[in-house]
Amino acid sequence: MSTINTDDLYVSSSVKGSYFNKIIDCETKKHSRWVEVALKCLPKVIFSELKSNLAIIEVNNIAACRLAAAQRSCEVIILTGYIFPPEGRTLLDEEAVQKKGVRSFLMIVLHEIAHAYKMHKSCKYDGITKKENNHQEDEANRLAVDWLNEYLGSIGYEKYSFSIEEIQAYIDNIVEFNKRRRGSQFSHWSGRAE
Numbered sequence: 001m002s003t004i005n006t007d008d009l010y011v012s013s014s015v016k017g018s019y020f021n022k023i024i025d026c027e028t029k030k031h032s033r034w035v036e037v038a039l040k041c042l043p044k045v046i047f048s049e050l051k052s053n054l055a056i057i058e059v060n061n062i063a064a065c066r067l068a069a070a071q072r073s074c075e076v077i078i079l080t081g082y083i084f085p086p087e088g089r090t091l092l093d094e095e096a097v098q099k100k101g102v103r104s105f106l107m108i109v110l111h112e113i114a115h116a117y118k119m120h121k122s123c124k125y126d127g128i129t130k131k132e133n134n135h136q137e138d139e140a141n142r143l144a145v146d147w148l149n150e151y152l153g154s155i156g157y158e159k160y161s162f163s164i165e166e167i168q169a170y171i172d173n174i175v176e177f178n179k180r181r182r183g184s185q186f187s188h189w190s191g192r193a194e
């Protein structure tokens, strides 16, 4: 295996041509920076594997959009604006990492990346069963928790780790939040076939 040059991997998304620049298509610089933090939580070897095959797009204040050709050839992850940490949180300092809204944002992004990494299938397009889909969801949650906790440990914040139970509680909360927000049934971020 060739040596991974960390400096090249993690060049800011504001630098044209960087991996982060190619992957991240957010509506604000701050949101781009948050996605950078999520990508830095991935084990280096996994980010290195995914880096040329990933598009992470924020859809928040626009009415509609069409994906660029470069994005269509990638694993595409679409984020809604309301999952981002509130304004005022600085990236991943100790104050921010204590906030559930910060860790849950990272979990949501890592969960979707886990689906991409594992090349999970779709109920609608691949015909997998609800049981198979739920198995994929559990696998994505486990991977995301492992990645996030390992990263938090590596920067000295292991006490702010997530448990699977906390993740499930957060999922339940966000389902309720979406139901209230939309006034109707709303399929949650983890994509179970409900």
Ligand SMILES: [Zn+2]
Residues within 6 Å of the ligand: 111, 112, 115, 137, 140, 189, 190, 191, 192
């Ligand atoms: Zn999912």
